[in-house]
Amino acid sequence: MLEIGVIRENRDGVLAGLSKKNVSPDQLELIDKIILEDDKRKSTQTSLDNLLSKINKISDEIGSLFKSGKIDDANAMKQTVAALKEESRILESSLKDSKDVLEEMIIQLPNLPHSSVPVGKKAEDNEIFKAWDGPMPALVKGALPHWELAEKYNLISFKDGVTLTGSGFPVYKGKGARLQRALISFFLDEAVNAGYLEVQPPLMVNKESARATGQLPDKEGQMYHCEKDEFYLIPTAEVPLTNLYRDTILQKSDFPIKMTGYTPCFRREAGSYGSDVKGLNRLHQFDKVELVRIEHPDHSYDVLMEMVKHVEGLLQKLELPYRILRLCGGDMSFNSALTFDFETWSAAQERWLEVSSVSNFETFQSNRMKLRFRDDDGKTRLAHTLNGSALALARIVATLLENHQTSEGINIPAALRPYTGFDTI
RNA sequence: GGAAGAGUGGCAGAGCUGGUUGAUUGCACCGGUCUUGAAAACCGGCGUACCUGAGAGGGUACCGGGGGUUCGAAUCCCUCCUCUUCCGCCA
Numbered sequence: 001m002l003e004i005g006v007i008r009e010n011r012d013g014v015l016a017g018l019s020k021k022n023v024s025p026d027q028l029e030l031i032d033k034i035i036l037e038d039d040k041r042k043s044t045q046t047s048l049d050n051l052l053s054k055i056n057k058i059s060d061e062i063g064s065l066f067k068s069g070k071i072d073d074a075n076a077m078k079q080t081v082a083a084l085k086e087e088s089r090i091l092e093s094s095l096k097d098s099k100d101v102l103e104e105m106i107i108q109l110p111n112l113p114h115s116s117v118p119v120g121k122k123a124e125d126n127e128i129f130k131a132w133d134g135p136m137p138a139l140v141k142g143a144l145p146h147w148e149l150a151e152k153y154n155l156i157s158f159k160d161g162v163t164l165t166g167s168g169f170p171v172y173k174g175k176g177a178r179l180q181r182a183l184i185s186f187f188l189d190e191a192v193n194a195g196y197l198e199v200q201p202p203l204m205v206n207k208e209s210a211r212a213t214g215q216l217p218d219k220e221g222q223m224y225h226c227e228k229d230e231f232y233l234i235p236t237a238e239v240p241l242t243n244l245y246r247d248t249i250l251q252k253s254d255f256p257i258k259m260t261g262y263t264p265c266f267r268r269e270a271g272s273y274g275s276d277v278k279g280l281n282r283l284h285q286f287d288k289v290e291l292v293r294i295e296h297p298d299h300s301y302d303v304l305m306e307m308v309k310h311v312e313g314l315l316q317k318l319e320l321p322y323r324i325l326r327l328c329g330g331d332m333s334f335n336s337a338l339t340f341d342f343e344t345w346s347a348a349q350e351r352w353l354e355v356s357s358v359s360n361f362e363t364f365q366s367n368r369m370k371l372r373f374r375d376d377d378g379k380t381r382l383a384h385t386l387n388g389s390a391l392a393l394a395r396i397v398a399t400l401l402e403n404h405q406t407s408e409g410i411n412i413p414a415a416l417r418p419y420t421g422f423d424t425i
Numbered sequence: 426g427g428a429a430g431a432g433u434g435g436c437a438g439a440g441c442u443g444g445u446u447g448a449u450u451g452c453a454c455c456g457g458u459c460u461u462g463a464a465a466a467c468c469g470g471c472g473u474a475c476c477u478g479a480g481a482g483g484g485u486a487c488c489g490g491g492g493g494u495u496c497g498a499a500u501c502c503c504u505c506c507u508c509u510u511c512c513g514c515c516a
Contacts, residue, residue, distance in 0.1 A: 041475095041476095042475090042476065042477090043476095044476095045475065045476045045477095045485080046476055046477065046484090046485095047476095048476090048485075049475085049476055049477085049484055049485040049486085050476095050477095050484075050485090052484085052485060052486085053483095053484055053485070055496080055497090056485090056497085058496070058497095059444080059496050059497040060444075060445070060497080061496095062444085062496050062497070063444040063445090063496085063497070064444085064445095066444080066496095067444080074496080075496090077496070078495095078496045079496090080496085081496045081497085082496075084496095085496080249472095249473085370473095370474095380473080380474095
């Protein structure tokens with residue numbers, strides 16, 4: 001959520017930023033409406049405070065009158081307060097209305113893009129931040145896409161998943177299951193070695209958590225919802241990990257905060273279809289190791305690059321061809337100020353698959369969740385939050401199987417062998 | 426799931442027969458005096474958010490969340506959440 005102070009003080013800058021994110025003209029018009037409503041909110045607050053102050057004073061006087069036995073005088077003053085009280089009720093409800101209207105408007109605005117974000121509307125407009133300059137995998141004749149490899153080597157059963165639950169819930173078996181476990185352990189170990197605290201959070205969160213990281217109300221339809229208990233299945237570990245610091249005031253010495261967590265992720269993926277959802281490309285449940293950072297605003301962009309390096313290291317160790325994109329304004333998520341996407345080349349599918357997204361949210365999430373730190377001057381300021389996948393399993397498994405297939409079988413990258421316990425599938 | 430008790434400032438812990446209580450006190454923390462330095466002792470400071478003001482400052486709200494009673498509530502009532510103990514059930 002954008003800060004109201006920023007909107008007020010830097011109206012033109014906010015408009016320019018939103019334009020870069022290609023928001024609709026309706027949303028641009030919101031800016032002036034927001035400023036107007038906030039003016040109203042302020043003046044209502046002032047009137048209400050003055051009135052309440054008056055009521056408080058009279059109430060004190062009534063107290064003293066009762067004590068000194070002047071019951072009649074006290075009762076007379078009660079009449080005065082009753083009238084003021086009625087007035088304050090009106091102001092109170094007007095103030096609440098203003099706040100609700102403001103919140104509803106502001107929450108519709110996406111985060112402002114960082115100055116380095118390229119102008120553009122679609123995925124084609126993304127900037128190739130780092131292209132792949134190594135050799136592309138030379139696939140054997142008759143190379144198969146991962147869903148056929150999964151069947152051929154009996155690694156994954158999509159059919160069994162349909163029996164148990166539905167499409168998008170694969171069942172991993174034998175070496176397929178072991179590969180999952182190996183990747184999770186490998187990613188977690190890499191993160192822990194890089195100084196991240198391993199966290200195992202709940203897989204369901206309450207409404208407040210989902211709202212704080214920005215999933216609600218924006219992605220309501222994308223989350224599985226347990227209505228009876230008002231819980232949401234997490235779409236990413238970002239939600240519980242970041243919410244660990246909801247409504248917190250940190251000391252500067254608490255930085256850096258580095259957390260990692262493995263969780264299954266649940267996404268309804270309403271509206272997806274076609275080749276996008278084939279095999280492991282898009283699932284309702286998949287495993288992911290996530291990195292979350294909470295940082296001082298002065299350092300968050302250095303941290304972002306550090307995270308990019310970390311993810312890059314993982315892909316190198318898995319011996320996968322990859323490229324890094326800097327997302328353009330139109331392709332970025334609602335919450336992000338700057339996002340780097342990682343894609344690996346799926347030779348058998350002849351397409352790039354997104355396997356990681358690393359973002360700086362600046363104060364967009366921390367403003368919602370009141371995540372602050374005490375700065376040198378003693379004042380509280382909003383911290384910056386960042387996160388990135390390191391990595392998402394399903395698509396990594398897909399490219400791993402496809403790119404490392406040979407006529408004899410599928411080779412396991414050396415870095416992973418201690419975890420799998422086997423060299424080939 | 427049933428019964429009882431409890432949720433107060435960073436922590437501990439008063440207040441809870443309604444009225445200078447944003448809240449006693451202790452610890453922690455910050456500044457100062459003292460000291461070669463530290464400790465101890467003493468003095469002072471020490472919540473968050475919003476409104477207002479150039480600033481100094483002034484005001485409002487907040488004692489788990491929400492609502493109610495009252496001129497006035499941390500204190501009374503309702504409701505939800507959480508914790509503790511006992512009973513029941515169970516991986």
